[in-house]
Amino acid sequence: MTNEAVSTAASGAHGDLRDSHSLLPSVIPPVAESLRYNGRNFAQWGQLVELTLIGRELNDHLSAEMDPSNPSYKSWKRDDAIVHVLLLSSMTKDQLPRMAFLKTAKQIWEYVEKNALKKSNLWRTYELVIRAWNLRQGDRSVTDYVNELQTIWLELDHYRPIRNPDEWEYTLRDRMFKFLMGLNPEYESVRSQILNREKIPDLEQAIYLILEEEGRLQVVSSTLKEEASLGMIAKVKNQRTGEADLQSADKVTGQDAHETYQNRKSQGSRDNKSSIVCHYCKRRGHTKDKCWDLYGRPPRAQAHSAHTGVSDPEEAEPVEQGNVKCMGKSNTEEVIHLREELEKLKALLSSSAMTSTLTRPGKEPEDFTL
Missing domain, CATH: 1.10.10 (Arc Repressor Mutant, subunit A)
Structure with a gap:
C-alpha cells in the first residue's frame, strides 16, 4: 500500500466506506483532533482504540492474525480491514507515511506500541509522577481535582503496570495520601479524621468523605452569603435612617446654637452697657x-x-x-x-x-x- 493509498483510506474512513452496507459505520466513530495519535499520546489513543474495538468484538485483531487457508479468512480479512482503517483514521497526517507498508491491524498496533514505549516510556513516567505529586486542588472543585489525578494515574498504570496485589495495595495507599495532601485547607478537619482512624480508609472511601464535606461547605457558604446579603441590606437601611436622624439632629442643634448665640450676644450687650457710666448724671448704661x-x-x-x-x-x-x-x-x-x-x-x-x-x-x- 502506497502513501497515497494510506492517506486515501484514512481520509475516506468517514466518507465512501460509511455509505456501504458493511459494519464500518458502527465501528469507526469520529475522532477528535486532540485524541488522534501524534507520536506522544499513545496511552490515551491506545485506550480509545481498545475500548472502541472491544465494544464491537474486534479487539482480537490487535493481537492475532488468521491463516489465509482458514475457511473464515475472508470474513476475518474484511473485519481486519475495518480495524486497519480505524487505526489510520485516528492518527495525525504526519504519522500516516510510516504505516504505508504495514498490511494488517496487528502490525500497525505493534509498530506504534513498540516505538511509543521505546521513545517515551521512562521520561513520560517521570513526567507523570512529578505532575501528580505537585498537583493541588487550587480553584478546582474536588470532583475536577480527582478526575485530573485519576487521568494521570491511568496513564501511569499503562506505562508501569502493577501485577502484584501487595504492590497494588501500597500504590493505592500512596495515592490516597497524595489526594489528601493536595486538598485545600478548608478540608483539614476531615483530612485529620481520616488519618486518625484506627483503620485508614481506602482511596475511594477517602474521596467519598471529602465529597460529602464539599457538599456541606457549599451549603454553609450559601447560607453565609445569604445572611451577609441580608445583613448588608439591614446595614444600608440603618445607615439611611441614621443619616436622616443626624440631619434632623443637626437642624435642631443648629437652631439651638443660633438661639444660644443670640442670647449670649444680648447678654454681652447688657453686660457691656452695665459697665459704662455717664459722667454727667452718674448712671450706668450710657455715656x-x-x-x-x-x-x-x-x-x-x-x-x-x-x-x-x-x-x-x-x-x-x-x-x-x-x-x-x-x-x-x-x-x-x-x-x-x-x-x-x-x-x-x-x-x-x-x-x-x-x-x-x-x-x-x-x-x-x-x-x-x-
Whole structure:
C-alpha cells in the first residue's frame, strides 16, 4: 500500500466506506483532533482504540492474525480491514507515511506500541509522577481535582503496570495520601479524621468523605452569603435612617446654637452697657454724649416711654460718688419735669418784663431772676 493509498483510506474512513452496507459505520466513530495519535499520546489513543474495538468484538485483531487457508479468512480479512482503517483514521497526517507498508491491524498496533514505549516510556513516567505529586486542588472543585489525578494515574498504570496485589495495595495507599495532601485547607478537619482512624480508609472511601464535606461547605457558604446579603441590606437601611436622624439632629442643634448665640450676644450687650457710666448724671448704661438729662430725650425714647411707662430702656442704677448717691430713674422724671416747668416760668417772666419796659420809658426793668 502506497502513501497515497494510506492517506486515501484514512481520509475516506468517514466518507465512501460509511455509505456501504458493511459494519464500518458502527465501528469507526469520529475522532477528535486532540485524541488522534501524534507520536506522544499513545496511552490515551491506545485506550480509545481498545475500548472502541472491544465494544464491537474486534479487539482480537490487535493481537492475532488468521491463516489465509482458514475457511473464515475472508470474513476475518474484511473485519481486519475495518480495524486497519480505524487505526489510520485516528492518527495525525504526519504519522500516516510510516504505516504505508504495514498490511494488517496487528502490525500497525505493534509498530506504534513498540516505538511509543521505546521513545517515551521512562521520561513520560517521570513526567507523570512529578505532575501528580505537585498537583493541588487550587480553584478546582474536588470532583475536577480527582478526575485530573485519576487521568494521570491511568496513564501511569499503562506505562508501569502493577501485577502484584501487595504492590497494588501500597500504590493505592500512596495515592490516597497524595489526594489528601493536595486538598485545600478548608478540608483539614476531615483530612485529620481520616488519618486518625484506627483503620485508614481506602482511596475511594477517602474521596467519598471529602465529597460529602464539599457538599456541606457549599451549603454553609450559601447560607453565609445569604445572611451577609441580608445583613448588608439591614446595614444600608440603618445607615439611611441614621443619616436622616443626624440631619434632623443637626437642624435642631443648629437652631439651638443660633438661639444660644443670640442670647449670649444680648447678654454681652447688657453686660457691656452695665459697665459704662455717664459722667454727667452718674448712671450706668450710657455715656455723657447720649445723656438724656443733658440733651433731652429723643423722639423714639419718648414714644417708648409713653408706651411702657419707662423713661430709659436700660435699667439705670444709681452710682455712688463719695458720700453722694445719685437718684435713680424713678426721681429723674420728676426733676426733668420741674426743670421744664421752671424754664417755662422764666420765659414767661422775661416776656412780662420786656412789656413793662416798653410802656414806661426811662425806668430800669426789675430783675426777676430766681
